[in-house]
Amino acid sequence: MVATIMSGKLLSDELNEEMKLEVIKLKEKNVTPGLVVVLVGEDSASQTYVRNKEKRANTLGIHSVVEKYPEKMTEMELLRVIDRLNKDDHFHGILVQLPLPKHIDSTKILNAIRPEKDVDGFHPINMGKLVIGQPERIPCTPYGIMKLLQRYEIDIEGKNAVVIGRSNIVGKPMAQLLLMKNATVTIAHSKTKNLAAVAKEADILIVAIGRGHMITKDFVKPGAVVIDVGMNRDENGKLIGDVKSDEVQEVAGHLTPVPKGVGPMTITMLMYQTIESAKELLN
Numbered sequence: 001m002v003a004t005i006m007s008g009k010l011l012s013d014e015l016n017e018e019m020k021l022e023v024i025k026l027k028e029k030n031v032t033p034g035l036v037v038v039l040v041g042e043d044s045a046s047q048t049y050v051r052n053k054e055k056r057a058n059t060l061g062i063h064s065v066v067e068k069y070p071e072k073m074t075e076m077e078l079l080r081v082i083d084r085l086n087k088d089d090h091f092h093g094i095l096v097q098l099p100l101p102k103h104i105d106s107t108k109i110l111n112a113i114r115p116e117k118d119v120d121g122f123h124p125i126n127m128g129k130l131v132i133g134q135p136e137r138i139p140c141t142p143y144g145i146m147k148l149l150q151r152y153e154i155d156i157e158g159k160n161a162v163v164i165g166r167s168n169i170v171g172k173p174m175a176q177l178l179l180m181k182n183a184t185v186t187i188a189h190s191k192t193k194n195l196a197a198v199a200k201e202a203d204i205l206i207v208a209i210g211r212g213h214m215i216t217k218d219f220v221k222p223g224a225v226v227i228d229v230g231m232n233r234d235e236n237g238k239l240i241g242d243v244k245s246d247e248v249q250e251v252a253g254h255l256t257p258v259p260k261g262v263g264p265m266t267i268t269m270l271m272y273q274t275i276e277s278a279k280e281l282l283n
């Protein structure tokens with residue numbers, strides 16, 4: 001068996017065309033969706049992601065501003081920035097690029113964003129709404145994965161889904177979204193006993209561990225759908241996923257590549273939620 005490759009890049013391109021039309025319609029009603037991205041410090045990967053977000057927003061016709069601040073900025077100063085952006089009607093979405101410098105408590109900062117403008121879906125109100133099955137803003141990576149599963153017509157109801165990783169950004173919201181589609185969901189993590197056996201039960205396996213090539217074919221049930229959220233650098237600096245794709249693709253039914261799998265969908269869903277947030281102005 002050779003797995004079908006689920007291309008986040010292709011789906012992103014399709015959704016971009018739809019979003020461009022949505023933005024044109026909103027502009028005809030005098031609403032220009034606005035996104036502000038706040039970047040603190042000099043992390044080079046973060047700078048790349050922020051640049052990509054800005055580029056994508058511009059392509060779609062979204063008003064996009066990047067506010068850059070020095071590494072030594074204080075928590076209080078950043079809270080004041082958020083307060084100002086919360087009140088600025090030009091912005092329907094506020095995103096604070098993570099990770100923040102260590103001296104700043106990211107939870108405090110994310111909790112200060114107005115939930116309506118929280119296009120990352122990380123605010124406790126938005127997380128809570130997701131948990132009670134009334135989502136309004138959804139973390140972009142798991143949201144993008146759900147769109148990929150839908151696009152590739154993956155049946156979720158009644159399936160065994162195993163999510164490896166329990167972060168607030170990916171693992172927990174991912175499990176919740178799969179549960180909402182009536183999967184039987186297991187969350188596995190670093191303390192899980194016999195991870196390979198647990199993973200091998202999965203019809204849908206979501207891997208967000210952060211360890212390059214850790215998931216070999218021994219973790220995968222034949223025909224399973226395998227979603228690789230990992231973004232790691234190997235010894236040559238090459239981007240690799242958590243899944244050893246060359247051997248897993250011989251066992252899995254579907255597999256997301258790294259790059260061009262889950263990554264592009266994260267940015268796409270950020271744009272999508274910015275547009276949705278702007279649309280709410282019309283209601």
Ligand SMILES: Nc1nc2c(c(=O)[nH]1)N[C@@H](CN(C=O)c1ccc(C(=O)N[C@@H](CCC(=O)O)C(=O)O)cc1)CN2
Pocket residue numbers: 049095096097098099120140141231239258259260261262263264265266267
């Ligand atoms: N506030 C947030 N911070 C961070 C998030 C987030 O969702 N919200 N996620 C990550 C970084 N990230 C977006 O911010 C992100 C990372 C990677 C990609 C992506 O498209 N990756 C490409 C490969 C890029 C490369 O070559 O390095 C791919 O997978 O094809 C998009 C978004 C942490 N911070």
